[in-house]
Amino acid sequence: MSMEIRMIGTGSAFAKKYFNNNALVKCNGYTLMIDFGITAPLAMYHMGLPLDCIDGVFVTHLHADHIGGFEELMLRLKFNYGKKPSLFIEEGLIAPLWNCSLKGGLEFGAEGRQTLDDFFHVVPLTVGKPCEIVPGFRLEIVPTRHFLDMPSYALILNDYLFYSGDTVFDPQLLQAVHERGCSHMLHDCQLDGHGLVHATLPDLLTLPEPIQRKTWLMHYGDNMEAFVGKTGPMVFIRQHQSYSFEPPART
Numbered sequence: 001m002s003m004e005i006r007m008i009g010t011g012s013a014f015a016k017k018y019f020n021n022n023a024l025v026k027c028n029g030y031t032l033m034i035d036f037g038i039t040a041p042l043a044m045y046h047m048g049l050p051l052d053c054i055d056g057v058f059v060t061h062l063h064a065d066h067i068g069g070f071e072e073l074m075l076r077l078k079f080n081y082g083k084k085p086s087l088f089i090e091e092g093l094i095a096p097l098w099n100c101s102l103k104g105g106l107e108f109g110a111e112g113r114q115t116l117d118d119f120f121h122v123v124p125l126t127v128g129k130p131c132e133i134v135p136g137f138r139l140e141i142v143p144t145r146h147f148l149d150m151p152s153y154a155l156i157l158n159d160y161l162f163y164s165g166d167t168v169f170d171p172q173l174l175q176a177v178h179e180r181g182c183s184h185m186l187h188d189c190q191l192d193g194h195g196l197v198h199a200t201l202p203d204l205l206t207l208p209e210p211i212q213r214k215t216w217l218m219h220y221g222d223n224m225e226a227f228v229g230k231t232g233p234m235v236f237i238r239q240h241q242s243y244s245f246e247p248p249a250r251t
């Protein structure tokens, strides 16, 4: 099934011209938010999008540019909108998300103690087990390497769209994703310095050309415009623009 993607931000962790790299995906009437970082509430405000347009959220990993907006999202959806969205998250991340990132600000409510389940329908995801979140909209998580052993997950949506989350350069993974028929690949891209925790642009430029042709660059720094025309066949995805991705014709 086709999907519409709007990046509510395309910036790296500390970018100031671009909001945090978070994506709204619409498919078959369902709106999924991929990550919700510190700047996400302001990005949604600038885009004229109310928070209650979100039906579900997926979390790639626990850095603040990916989950820093959760406290506002959860409080406003519960208390302003009376909405309880779904939270799609790898099973091992559920406890650390609550205990290490959210509990301090959300445990105490006006009516008593609260947990993650008071705000979300929590849907644990397991590696190797794709999940159909609504008919025609499938998610599959893929573990990636980011900071040492920090759990971090890429997504494959509807078997044809790869979304890297934050990862070091992993050409074997990208080759495998290409060979299994993904027709679009959104990848984080570090423009300056060494690729300690992200793929750099020089790394990505070593990929075989057929992979580069299907690669869209995201999670970039404020100097992105200086690199336009220097990315081979890869292109920068732009924040707030709407892109329609169609499934490839399978033979």
Ligand SMILES: O=c1ccn([C@@H]2O[C@@H]3COP(=O)(O)O[C@H]3[C@H]2O)c(=O)[nH]1
Binding pocket: 012, 013, 014, 063, 064, 065, 166, 196, 197
């Ligand atoms: O040893 C360190 C620790 C941190 N950092 C920065 O922190 C950021 C956290 O979000 P991110 O994963 O999008 O990007 C990370 C890097 O920009 C780093 O470069 N080296």
Ligand SMILES: [Zn+2]
Binding pocket: 012, 013, 021, 063, 065, 066, 166, 219
């Ligand atoms: Zn990040």
Ligand SMILES: [Zn+2]
Binding pocket: 061, 063, 146, 166
């Ligand atoms: Zn990260």
